Amino acid sequence: MIEEKLETLGVKLPNPPTPAGSYVPAVRIGNLLYISGQIPMENGKVIFTGKVSNNNIEMAQKSARMCAVNILAQIKRELGDLDKVTKIVKLSGFVNSASEFSQHPKVINSASDLFFEVFGEKGKHSRIAVGVASLPLNSMTEIDAIIEVSE
Secondary structure (H helix, E strand, O other): OOOHHHHHOOOOOOOOOOOOOOOEEEEEOOOEEEEEEEEEEEOOOOOOOOOOOOOOOOOOOOOHHHHHOOOHHHHHHHHHOOOEEEEEEEEEEEEEOOOOOOOOHHHHHHHHHHHHHHHHHEEEEEEEEEEOOOHHHHHHHEEEEEEEEOO
């Protein structure tokens, strides 16, 4: 059902990115699945790089959405079925921003909005959106997630 919803939204899940460091992409503890920070990678390459400013908010929103798609890909790899998601609990969004930039929530909204579109009420979550001086591989955004799943 969720896969059909993704199809109607025009979202195709990529192969989940491999970690860029010494960590695993997901850890499951009971019915909680912790997804490591996802950056806007596609086919092993970071698609959206550089500092976010008031001049490139739309590009940064695409970056955040791509992070969300990669989170979905990691969930699918871990669970085998996105219908096992019972709740998107929390997102932590990081924006590689210029010092004067302060619209971090507007950037990360595109990721939150995708989860709302895909999961409906189950997609409503708590969140943090912060600006940082830099991110791995100079990516524009990075997002991690806590997901409640069925047994």
